[in-house]
Amino acid sequence: MTATVAEAPVTTTDAVSVESISRWYGNVVAVNEISFALGPGITGLLGPNGAGKSTLLHMLAGLLRPSAGRATILGESTWANPKIYKHIGFVPERETVYPFLTGLDFVKLSARMHNLPDVDAAALRAIERVEMTDAMGRATGGYSKGMKQRVKIAAAIVHEPSILLLDEPFNGADPRQRLRMMDMLREMAANGATIVFSSHILEEVERLAENVLVIVSGRLAASGDFHAIRRLMTDRPHSIMLRSSDDRRFASALIGQPAVFGVEIVDGHVVLHTSDLEAFALVAPRIAKEQSVTIYEMAPTDESLESVFSYLVRR
Amino acid sequence: MAESSNAAQRQAAGSIYDLGYRSYEGTRLGRSYAFTSLFMYSFLSVWGIGRSFWAKFFPFALAVIVMLPSIILLAIAALLPAEFEVTQPEEYFGFIAIVLALFCAVAAPELFGRDQRQKTLALYFSRALSRLDYAGAKVGALVLSLFLVLVIPQILLQLGNAVAAEGLTDYLEDNVDLYPPIVASSFLIALFMGCFSLAIAIQTSRRAFATGAIIASFVILTALGGIFVETLDIETGKYALLISPFDVLEGLTVWVFGVEPFEGSWVERADHPGAIYFAVTMVVTAVSLGVILRRILRMSV
């Protein structure tokens, strides 16, 4: 059972779409009938290791043949279609680059293979964007992991593709680099690019992705905005944290309400369980006023991507 | 918030229950068990058991090719005894030398390469197993495999000869004096080729590189030996033959069996006393083992 949220309608042909795409290796199904359509903006593929995110990205990038279904970019199938790479930039997870080439040469190689009119200018632009101008004259064999990552991204954006696919792009990046990369990706998305990146790190996806696709065991477990996903999970009660001037009094009054079916006093605040968020939202201020309690803080405790995610994984 | 956490701490100050790591107080099987385990594991990995299909295919295919002549001869002996010609065991090596070299080229890189590539050496060396044991287990696994690949076809060959002869058990009994040389020559050849190949394989963690280097060494050295014998006058040239692995092993084999070298072969032309081949075999084995041990004992993990 999946909970989907209607995405904003995409104009003309979907930038990226998959229809019932599957991939198996013998008996092992890596990707199991996934369908979605994406437009400009940043989408995060979230899932545990081995969930099929990388496989899915490789199929999107035309590097793996789908066992069933299709992956299309700008309306065209990505498999065995080299022309489509004009519009795609792919950043693989694997670290290895040609160790004997300098960073600049590597990006220029990419620019050349894209038949860009001004190879040097395009390469320099891309390198500046990833802030590798200082190190671009050194051989990539001597780069740190984060530097290699940035140079890989530069090579992938040198032809200014409208679609960028990144496989675990923040692996090995230090926090500062990560922030810079995220800024850069947001900028590109604001200019109309469709960006898809995979990660198993919740904070990254939470921070960067406007749209999340949760992949568990090869299946699409949920898609859309994660707050919206959370709210759709009506078969799971919400937990809300409350801080007030008199927790105990407030709690004992609240437990009398039909919307509330559990109250815990944890040190310093109250945690409350309700199945009906809207009803509770109406009733809580009224009760507070009746009991002469001041509410200092009220927040959902499990709308984080982490709790959504652990819920989805356990299903 | 701070007050309540202090209160919580005071309340919790009590016992800590050790629910995690448990130490083991039972019997420990010790070094010999570790050695045997590694030996068995390495032996199985030579044959690709426990790995992919192709990892099994190549060693077994090569072993089958090595055995093919003996199997065919056995079949001929059984079915068409009239066509059968007795093949002496000492001739066998010449047929199969290159195939054995290929077997080494396929097997040796696996024994050391994977541990180096996957960096599991630290795991091995932090156990009861000493570094010497590690070397011994790996070398032993390859030598045992080669020994089996050499000795089994020779046994089949004997059977073939026996089947074609008039009395099966009589033939086997008459030729009982062949058995020690069969075992000895197989063992020495296995020792030589195994240690030599492993000494090369341990130099690199890249499998393709090691494979190429091993087969190149066998082929080129053999070719060179022959060329030098052919080219130089026989008095100096004959010493050049000693760099050729296949010829050294051929010389060793005829010496162990106590027969004359084959007509027209380099070994015959070089006319060395047989014991020289044995000496060279032992020297190469010793040097190779030295290279292997030095590498392993000094390896930092």
Next chain:
Amino acid sequence: MIGFLLSLTVRQQVLRKSTLLLIGLGLLVVLVAFVYRISDSSMEPDEWTTKVLYGGLVVTAMLPLTALMFGTSVLGDELEDGTAVYLLTKPLPRWQILLPKIVAPWLLTSALVGGAALISGFIAIQDGDTGVVIGAVVGLVAGALAYIALFVLLSLLTNHALIVGLLYVFIWEGALAGVFEGIRYISIRHYTLGLSDAIAGNIPDTFNAYMSGSTALILIAIVTATCVLWANQRLQLIEVRERP
């Protein structure tokens, strides 16, 4: 584009560790010729150069080993390391990627083996028939192309291209061809020798190939074309897995 990829591939291959060893091998071949030259051998230069130097060392050992090391690694290593992705995710027709991957190792093999053959040949042949040396080198260069095409194809068909290539060279071309005569029609080694014969203008069995020059040339062309076309097919459908 192709020229650019060609120089990149050549650089890539030259920087491999095995290149150094192969150069060493070439030097060894030259050394052997030297030894012959200063020795007092009973063999005539013509015979020695063809049967011993070329037939026994260069064509049977150095050529296939060099072609193997370059040919199986040019694409094979890229697919294994994961750098192939950077070539494949570009809007280039696949043959434009394949061509430099065949020409580069061929050039390197020809240079190394051909160079060694040329130098050692001239050292050894002295006042003998220099046509033998020229013939050998031409045959080598042609044979190298066929070998490389075959090995590149193998590296696209299997992860174990090197081992399969070794089996082909030493068991098929080596051991079996000696036993079964017909095999020489499916043996690049024999094509090489046959072509060398024809160019040297000598009697057909100088190189013991028993194959006419035109047959050899046609067969080399057929083998090369088949392998290249098949490799192109495979490259168009090549899949790059996410993890090895």
